[in-house]
Amino acid sequence: MQLKEITTPHISELDVAKKSRLLVVDDDPNQLRFYLHGLSKLYYCQFARTAHDAISCARQFPQPDLIILDVVMPDLGGFEICRLLKCDPLTSNIPVIFASGIEDIDVKVRGFDLGCVDYITKPVLVPEMNARISTHLKLARQAHLLESLAYLDPLTQVPNRRQYNETIQREWSRSIRYAQPIAMILIDIDFFKQFNNFYGHGVGDDCLIKVAYHLHSLSRRPGDLFARIGGEEFVLILSDCDELGAVNKAEEVIETVSQLNIANQGAPNHDRVTVSVGIAVAKPKVSEEPLSLFQAADEALYNAKNSGRDKYALAER
Numbered sequence: 611m612q613l614k615e616i617t618t619p620h621i622s623e624l625d626v627a628k629k630s631r632l633l634v635v636d637d638d639p640n641q642l643r644f645y646l647h648g649l650s651k652l653y654y655c656q657f658a659r660t661a662h663d664a665i666s667c668a669r670q671f672p673q674p675d676l677i678i679l680d681v682v683m684p685d686l687g688g689f690e691i692c693r694l695l696k697c698d699p700l701t702s703n704i705p706v707i708f709a710s711g712i713e714d715i716d717v718k719v720r721g722f723d724l725g726c727v728d729y730i731t732k733p734v735l736v737p738e739m740n741a742r743i744s745t746h747l748k749l750a751r752q753a754h755l756l757e758s759l760a761y762l763d764p765l766t767q768v769p770n771r772r773q774y775n776e777t778i779q780r781e782w783s784r785s786i787r788y789a790q791p792i793a794m795i796l797i798d799i800d801f802f803k804q805f806n807n808f809y810g811h812g813v814g815d816d817c818l819i820k821v822a823y824h825l826h827s828l829s830r831r832p833g834d835l836f837a838r839i840g841g842e843e844f845v846l847i848l849s850d851c852d853e854l855g856a857v858n859k860a861e862e863v864i865e866t867v868s869q870l871n872i873a874n875q876g877a878p879n880h881d882r883v884t885v886s887v888g889i890a891v892a893k894p895k896v897s898e899e900p901l902s903l904f905q906a907a908d909e910a911l912y913n914a915k916n917s918g919r920d921k922y923a924l925a926e927r
């Protein structure tokens with residue numbers, strides 16, 4: 611039987627968006643038919659009959675929200691498929707439910723050891739199957755939400771210092787591996803103390819939210835990150851970015867904030883909200899730590915503040 615023979619009934623784009631995606635992996639056509647009838651009204655289902663198809667479907671976007679996996683398969687067994695999925699950062703967070711006729715307790719425990727969230731013994735009853743799937747989808751969503759909250763700044767909803775710390779370590783190592791430059795842009799709002807004093811802390815918060823929202827849109831490439839790392843201090847990490855690219859980005863940062871036209875009557879010049887920017891660019895070496903880049907950018911920021919604010923300064927190399 612070809613995989614194509616088992617397709618879900620017509621599902622509109624809207625339905626796909628609303629429904630969760632399941633990947634069902636089983637080599638038995640009758641079993642797949644059973645799943646098709648039992649699950650496709652509630653979920654958008656994809657089917658795979660081999661380990662190769664299962665892994666490639668799991669890696670493909672849009673990825674499945676949950677995988678139902680047979681234990682005994684003709685090529686790679688379900689356990690081996692699960693192990694491969696859990697080793698791959700792209701698929702490791704997708705919950706796996708084993709469905710098998712094997713009731714042996716040691717086999718079941720082995721499945722959990724490999725990282726499955728549940729083990730159902732065949733013959734499976736549709737209501738039980740749906741109840742388990744729905745529970746695991748809910749738990750997975752909650753875990754995902756919690757994880758994303760831990761990496762976001764609660765006020766501005768942009769990445770926080772924790773995400774900055776992890777990203778700079780990762781991008782620093784990547785820059786070493788590929789011998790690429792990495793740039794860091796530190797951004798600090800000018801005369802923000804006076805802003806708060808003049809307008810109040812609530813308006814100060816609104817200002818931070820607006821500035822963060824607009825600057826966040828300037829991190830466009832996959833390895834880039836914009837984060838709030840302190841009260842009125844933000845950072846942009848730019849991977850594979852040289853000095854010219856970093857200077858262009860710093861100018862864009864200053865222009866973006868100036869264009870927001872947020873009045874700052876508290877500032878000595880009674881003008882709008884502006885930012886000062888410190889830039890540092892490095893070709894990292896194994897012997898160096900990312901902190902050296904941060905310190906260089908911080909020194910440059912200090913120079914930008916001292917030379918009048920609303921401007922950038924580049925760290926000396």
Ligand SMILES: Nc1nc2c(ncn2[C@@H]2O[C@H](COP(=O)(O)OP(=O)(O)OP(=O)(O)O)[C@@H](O)[C@H]2O)c(=O)[nH]1
Pocket residue numbers: 765798799800801802803804806810811812813814815818840841842915919
């Ligand atoms: N509204 C608000 N203010 C904050 C927050 N976090 C820090 N701040 C304020 O940001 C101000 C930072 O003050 P300073 O470090 O003196 O910096 P500044 O007044 O911007 O002066 P320069 O950087 O030298 O231009 C302090 O008044 C902090 O209270 C926040 O989450 N919300």
